[in-house]
Amino acid sequence: MQTDSNTKTDLTFEDFKSQVLNDYKIAVTSRECSLLGRREVLTGKAKFGIFGDGKEIPQLAWAKVFKNGDFRSGYYRDQTFMMAIGQLTIEQFFAGLYGTSDIKSEPMSAGRQMGGHYGTHSLDENGNWKNLTEQKNSSADISPTAGQMPRLLGLAQASKIYRNVESIDTTKFSKKGNEIAWGTIGNASTSEGLFFETINAAGVLQVPMVINIWDDEYGISVHAKYQTTKEDISEILKGFQRDEDHKGYELLKVNGWDYPALIETYQKAEYIARTEHVPVMLHVVELTQPQGHSTSGSHERYKSRERLDWEEEFDCIVQMRKWMISNNIATQDELDVLNKTIKKNVREGKKAAWNTYLNPIKDEQQEAIRLLSELSESSSNKVFINKIVEQLKSIDEPVRKDIASAVRKGLRYVISEDAIEKDNIQAWISSYMTSNQPKYSSHLHSTSKHAATNIKEVLPTYDNNAEQVDGRLVLRDNFDAIFGNYPQALVFGEDAGNIGDVNQGLEGLQEKYGELRVSDAGIREATILGQGIGMAMRGLRPIAEIQYLDYILYALQIMSDDLATLQYRTQGKQKAPLIVRTRGHRLEGIWHSGSQLGGIINLIRGIHVLVPRNMTKAAGFYNTLLESDEPALIIECLNGYRLKETMPNNIGQFKTPIGVVETIKEGSDITLVSYGSTLRIVEQVAKELIEVGVDAEVIDIQSLLPLDINHDIVKSVAKTNRLMVIDEDVPGGASAYILNEIINTQSAFQHLDGQPKTLTAQPHRPAYGTDGDYFSKPSAEDIFEAIYDVMHEANPNDYPKLR
Numbered sequence: 126m127q128t129d130s131n132t133k134t135d136l137t138f139e140d141f142k143s144q145v146l147n148d149y150k151i152a153v154t155s156r157e158c159s160l161l162g163r164r165e166v167l168t169g170k171a172k173f174g175i176f177g178d179g180k181e182i183p184q185l186a187w188a189k190v191f192k193n194g195d196f197r198s199g200y201y202r203d204q205t206f207m208m209a210i211g212q213l214t215i216e217q218f219f220a221g222l223y224g225t226s227d228i229k230s231e232p233m234s235a236g237r238q239m240g241g242h243y244g245t246h247s248l249d250e251n252g253n254w255k256n257l258t259e260q261k262n263s264s265a266d267i268s269p270t271a272g273q274m275p276r277l278l279g280l281a282q283a284s285k286i287y288r289n290v291e292s293i294d295t296t297k298f299s300k301k302g303n304e305i306a307w308g309t310i311g312n313a314s315t316s317e318g319l320f321f322e323t324i325n326a327a328g329v330l331q332v333p334m335v336i337n338i339w340d341d342e343y344g345i346s347v348h349a350k351y352q353t354t355k356e357d358i359s360e361i362l363k364g365f366q367r368d369e370d371h372k373g374y375e376l377l378k379v380n381g382w383d384y385p386a387l388i389e390t391y392q393k394a395e396y397i398a399r400t401e402h403v404p405v406m407l408h409v410v411e412l413t414q415p416q417g418h419s420t421s422g423s424h425e426r427y428k429s430r431e432r433l434d435w436e437e438e439f440d441c442i443v444q445m446r447k448w449m450i451s452n453n454i455a456t457q458d459e460l461d462v463l464n465k466t467i468k469k470n471v472r473e474g475k476k477a478a479w480n481t482y483l484n485p486i487k488d489e490q491q492e493a494i495r496l497l498s499e500l501s502e503s504s505s506n507k508v509f510i511n512k513i514v515e516q517l518k519s520i521d522e523p524v525r526k527d528i529a530s531a532v533r534k535g536l537r538y539v540i541s542e543d544a545i546e547k548d549n550i551q552a553w554i555s556s557y558m559t560s561n562q563p564k565y566s567s568h569l570h571s572t573s574k575h576a577a578t579n580i581k582e583v584l585p586t587y588d589n590n591a592e593q594v595d596g597r598l599v600l601r602d603n604f605d606a607i608f609g610n611y612p613q614a615l616v617f618g619e620d621a622g623n624i625g626d627v628n629q630g631l632e633g634l635q636e637k638y639g640e641l642r643v644s645d646a647g648i649r650e651a652t653i654l655g656q657g658i659g660m661a662m663r664g665l666r667p668i669a670e671i672q673y674l675d676y677i678l679y680a681l682q683i684m685s686d687d688l689a690t691l692q693y694r695t696q697g698k699q700k701a702p703l704i705v706r707t708r709g710h711r712l713e714g715i716w717h718s719g720s721q722l723g724g725i726i727n728l729i730r731g732i733h734v735l736v737p738r739n740m741t742k743a744a745g746f747y748n749t750l751l752e753s754d755e756p757a758l759i760i761e762c763l764n765g766y767r768l769k770e771t772m773p774n775n776i777g778q779f780k781t782p783i784g785v786v787e788t789i790k791e792g793s794d795i796t797l798v799s800y801g802s803t804l805r806i807v808e809q810v811a812k813e814l815i816e817v818g819v820d821a822e823v824i825d826i827q828s829l830l831p832l833d834i835n836h837d838i839v840k841s842v843a844k845t846n847r848l849m850v851i852d853e854d855v856p857g858g859a860s861a862y863i864l865n866e867i868i869n870t871q872s873a874f875q876h877l878d879g880q881p882k883t884l885t886a887q888p889h890r891p892a893y894g895t896d897g898d899y900f901s902k903p904s905a906e907d908i909f910e911a912i913y914d915v916m917h918e919a920n921p922n923d924y925p926k927l928r
Contacts, residue, residue: 126150126151126154126208126209126211126214127151127208127209127210127211128144128147128148128151128185128188128189128209128210129143129144129147129189142454142455145384145449145454146449146454146455146463148185148209148384148445149442149445149446149449149455149460149463150463150467151181151185151205151208151209152181152182152185152205152441152442152445153442153463153464153467154208154215154467154470154471155177155178155181155204155205155208156178156181156415156442157467157468157471158176158204158215158218158219158471159176159177159178159204159415159416160178160416161471161472161475162174162176162218162219162222162240163176163416163420165219165222165223165475166222166420167420170223170479170522171222171223171224171240172224172239173239173240173419173420173421174222174240174241174419174420175201175202175239175240175241175418175419175420176202176204176241176416176419177201177202177203177204177205177241178414178415178416179341179412179413179414179415179436179440179441180202180203180205180339180341180381180412180441181205181441181442182381182382182384182387182441182442182444182445183337183339183379183381183387183409183412183441184203184205184206184209185205185206185209185384185387186384186387186388186390186391187206187209187307187337187391188206188209188210189388189391189392190391190392190394190395191206191210191261191305191307192261192303192304192305192399193258193259193260193261194257194258194259194260194262194299194300194303194304195261195262195304195305195306195307196262196263196264196280196304196305196306196307196659196662196663197243197262197263197264197306197307197308197309198263198264198273198274198276198277198280198306198307198308198309198659199243199263199266199273199307199308199309199310199337200266200268200270200273200309200310200311200314201241201242201266201268202241202309202311202339203243203309204218204241204243206309207243207263210261211261212243212245212261212263213233213243214474215470215471215474215475215478216230216474216477216478216481217230217231217232217233217478218240218474218478219474219475219478219479220236220478220481220482221233221234221236221238221239221240221241221242222240222478223236223478223479223482224236224239224240224482225478225481225482226564226565227481228696228698230478230481230482232246232698233265234265234694234695234696235564235696236564237565237693237694237696238265238266238268238694239268241266242265242266242267242268242694243263243265243266244263244264244265244266244694244695244698244699245260245261245262245263245698246695246698246699247262247662247698247699247700248697248698248699248700251573251574252571252572252573252574252575252697252700252754253573254297254298254664255297256296256297257297257298257663257664258296258297258298258299258300258304264276264280264659264662264699265691265694265695265698265699267686267687267690267694269682269686270310270311270313270314270317271310271314271315271317271318271319271320272319272682272683272686272687273308273309273310274308274310274317274319274320274322274323274336274652274655275319275322275323275651275652275654275655275656275658275659275683275687276655276658276659276662276683276687277306277308277323277334277336277655277659278306278323278326278327278330278332278334278652278655278656278659279655279656279657279658279659279660279661279662279663279667280306280334280659280660280662280663281305281306281327281330281332281333281334281404281659282330282332282656282659282660283298283299283304283306283659283660283662283663283664283665284299284302284303284304284305284306284332284333284402285302285330285331285332285333285402285641286302286615286641286660286665287299287301287302287304288301288302288303288402289302289641290612290615290639290641290642291612292612293612293613293665294612294613297664298663298664298665299663299664302333302402303399304333304399305333305334305335305395305398305399306332306333306334306335306659307334307335307336307337308334308335308336308337309336309337309338309339310336310337310338310339311338311339311340311341311344312338312339312340312341312342312343312344312349312352312353312358313343313344313345313347313349313352313353314344315338315352315353315358316344316352316353318651319651319652319683322649322651322652323652323655324336324362324365324374324406325647325649326646326647326649326652326656327374327404328365328372328373328374328404329647331372331402331403331404332402332404333398333399333402333403333404334398334404334405335394335395335398335404335405335406335407336404336405336406336407337407337409338358338359338406338407338408338409339381339409339412340358340381340408340409340410340411340412341412341413341414342356343414343418343424343427343428345418346418346422346424346426346427358408359376359378359406359408362374362376362406363376365406367403372403374403374404374405374406375394375397375403375404375405375406376405376406376408377390377393377394377405377406377407377408378407378408378410379407379408379409379410380409380410380411381409381410381411381412381441382411382412382439382440382441382443382444382445383444384444384445384448385448387409390407391407394407411439412441413436413439413440413441414436415436415440446460483522486523486524486525486528487523489525489528489557490517490520490523490527490528492553493517493528493531493532493553494514494517494518496532496546496549496550496553497510497513497514497517497531497532497535497550498511498514499546499549499550500535500539500544500546500547500549500550501514501535502546503542503544503545503546503547504538504539504542504544504546504547505542506538506539509538510535510538510539513531513534513535514531514535516531517531525561528557529554529557529558529561532550532553532554532557533554535550536550536551536554567693567696567697568692568693568695568696568697569692569693569730569731570692570731570755571692571697571700571753571754571755572697573754575752575753575754575755576753576754576755577733577749577750577753577755577757577783577784578782578783578784578831578834579753580749580752580753580780580782580783581780581782582780582781582782582785583745583748583775583778583779583780584779585741585745585773585775585779586773586774586775586779587771587772587773587774588774591771591772591773591774592771592772593769593770593771593772594769594770594771594772595766595767595768595769595770596739596740596741596765596766596767596768596769596770597628597629597630597632597740597766597767598772599740599741599744599770599772599773599776600630600740600743600744600761600766601625601629601630601631601632601633601634602772602776603744603747603748603776603777604616604630604631604634604747605634605637605776605777606776606777606778607747607748607751607777608634608637608638608642608643609777610777611666611751613664613665613666614642614665614666614667614668614751615641615642615643615644615660615665615666615667615668616631616634616642616643616644616667616668616669616670616706617643617644617645617646617653617656617657617667617668617669617670618644618645618646618653618669618670618671618672618706619645619646619647619648619653619670619671619672620645620672621643621644621645621646621670622635622640622643622644622645623635623645626670627672628708628763628766629766630740630761630766631643650671650676650677650679650680651679651680651682651683653669653670653671653680654669654671654680654683654684654688654703654705655683655687656669657669657701657703657704657705658683658687658688658691658701658703659701660703661700661701661702661703661756662691662699662700662701666702666704666751667703667704668703668704668705668706668747669703669704669705669706670705670706670707671705671706671707672707672708673707673708673709673712673717673719673763674707674708674709674710674712674719674720674721674760675709675712675716675717675718675719675721676707677705677707677721677725677758678721681724681725681728681729684705684728684729684732684758685728685729688701688703688729688731688732688756689728689729689730689731689732689756690731691731691756692731692755693731700754700755701756702750702753702754702755702756703756704747704750704751704756704757704759705732705756705757705758705759706759706761707758707759707760707761708760708761708762708763709760709761709762709763709801710736710760710762710763710764710801710802710803710853711762711763711764711801711802711803711853711898711902712763712891713891713893713894713895713897713898714891714892714893714894714897715890715891715892715893716890718890718891718901719760719763720853720854720855720858720886720891720902721854721858722734722736722760722829722852722854722858722859723854723855723857723858723859723860723861723862724858725758726829726830726859726862727862729758729830730830731756732755732756732757732758732830733750733755733756733757733758733783733784733828733830733831734757734758734760734828734829734830735757735758735759735760735781735783735827735828735829736760736800736801736826736827736828736829737759737760737761737762737781737801737827738762738765738800738801738802738804738805738825738827739762739765739768739770740761740762740765740766740770741770741771741773741779742781742827743759743761743781744776744779744781745779745780745781746759746781746783747759748777748778748779748780748781749780749781749782749783750783752780753783757783760801762801762802763802764802765802781827783828783831784828784831784832784833784834784835785827785828785833785834785835785837786824786825786826786827786828786832786833786835786837786838787824787825787827788822788823788824788825788837788841789804789808789823789824789825790808790811790821790822790823791822792811792820792821792822792823792845793820793822793844793845794819794820794821794822794845794847794916795819795821795822795845795847795848795849795912795915795916796821796822796824796838796841796842796844796845796847796848796849797811797821797822797823797824797849797851797912798824798826798838798848798849798850798851798863798867799823799824799825799826799850799851799852800825800826800827800829800852801853802853803851803852803853803902803903804823804825806903806904806905806908807823807851807908808823809905810905810908810909810912811823813905813909814909814912814913817913817924818923818924819912819913819916819924821912822841822844822845824837824838824841826863829859829862829863832862832863832866833866833867833871836871838867838871838873839867839871839872839873839876842867842873842876842877843873843876846876846877846878846879847877847878847879847915847919848867848873848877848881848882849881849882849883849884849911849912849915850863850864850867850881850882850883850884851883851884851885851903851908851911852883852884852885852886852903853885853886853902853903854885854886855885855886855887855888856883856885856886856888857885858885860883860884860885861883864881864883867881868881878919879915879918879919882911882915884903884907884908884911885903886901886902886903887900887901887902889901910927910928913927914927
């Protein structure tokens, strides 16, 4: 089931007729999947349904001009398109609806996303790139409205880079930059800021991007008059239309029920975007939504009778059918017969998908019943276990929760008993949990040989007469080596290009490598991130610079919902090894405090968070990541660019290991754990503590996510028996995460002689200026006194009270 992209004018009528009938089959198949899918939800077989009914015909026209190598960045209305390009079958549609956890049966997400969220496989079984130019590609959908837009920008920009930057190996990724990035969005979601930010950025960058706006006049129950000025998004965006004197967009508008007009309009959009690298906005209007927004409700509640009557008449499939009959492509009777055949095929596909989903679970259910029954016969609590058995037997359509819950509850009744049946069921449930947990939890990070934690450390080396330089020069020279060694590497961000970033870490590199590889960007953090995600998904190695850590809050949703989940939500079938560069720590002032890590580390699991204490360590992280296939956030120390560091002689080659701590100073009395700029203060305090007889061990975390994969901190605690985590984040922020890792994950509690301590900033944003920092974040005196107090509590005779 795939549309024919041959739309040449020299087709015979019979060939044309065959194409149209095939398109009609796809449209009706998709509609029947939507209708039957809703019933499956309402009868309880599926949890939730959101479908693409009413959008079928424009998606057929779109599919005809979608070529190998192209990318889609869409949302949950695009099932007809996925069917039309041959990437979604009836069985796969229903497998997604049921949440089938087998990637072969449910290739979109292996049941990790609700149905309607689509994606293709960019990676092979080993996590290596497939040849993306030989397949039609869809980046993996996310649910948040307009969240697909920033990524779309980067997918389009990749074509511009591939067309205009020499020396990149494009074999698997591009054919002369001819690929288009196609986006879809509903009319109501164009109200989101991410839409406007992306539209503006694409107009500035002039990239081959086509955005389809599916307009059915509603956003769930809310009419366009409450969503959009003038109730018409293309009307208010007319200022983006290009002309002879100004670059911009080509704006096109077409009725979503007009099959021939749609085909003509999509051919025009494709030509402009593919050949001229000009963005196109395609506003598809007069669409319908026959079943309403989703299975959560019915549109009869909020649409007038007149609107419902209009939707019935101008349903795009109804209009296509009328057009086919009037143009002698098919008779009404022929189409009725075809519809009946399609209904049967959809029902059979649905049944096959349900059996594929349910049968393995029913086999597991029977095995659990057998084991529980055997346990019951050997137990003095037979009556209670039998009740569990009967309850499990009574479930006709079990889920794995039913099985695991029954067995685990059954075990409670034999806690004090000793029997082979108990051993058997204990072994079975342990195996059951071990084998099933990965179905729902694997691939948060890369499992390939290129995973970041597999990259071994290479220490910086130095000449005997090595020069002491500003830290920024270590970074600059390392970036120079990166761009020389990696033609596919590029960096972009606010002030990153012409002036070489605000701290001169990229000084002179735009002049050397060109504006496409070292680029300035507008003040638009979310789409800077999106540029990086999209380009990384197409084989480039982007470094997206966010000027300060505080500004990353503008992009945090995209990092959290899109980048961090990509490997997970595709079960390792897509990746975006983006490096996000920023700077923070010990900044002064409410809006430039650089200390929001407690929130960040809990929102972007799936992205490595690295906190180097100096620029040599930071440079090593960049080198490590460029050999890996994973995304990361690197937070450079803002107050470290002018501090002196020794210039290594193996620039571009040394690597800082990810997830590995470093002991900066050995000691025997207490373990001090910190990171970033605060670590330098801790180092100084550790020297001062020697004067009062306290020998502290100082550990630099270096990497917050992951943290201490070798469990070296607990080894230190075993020696000192005391622990303090020192952090400039708010109370309960990053320090709480660090302490949990040390105490619970590493079991350091067994080595402690006293309460583990945290020393953090105040709960408010830091006040401005030197005094604001001193009274808001841990100062050297705060740290000294907190450590001394720990020693005083342990031994008041040797350490009299300080104050």
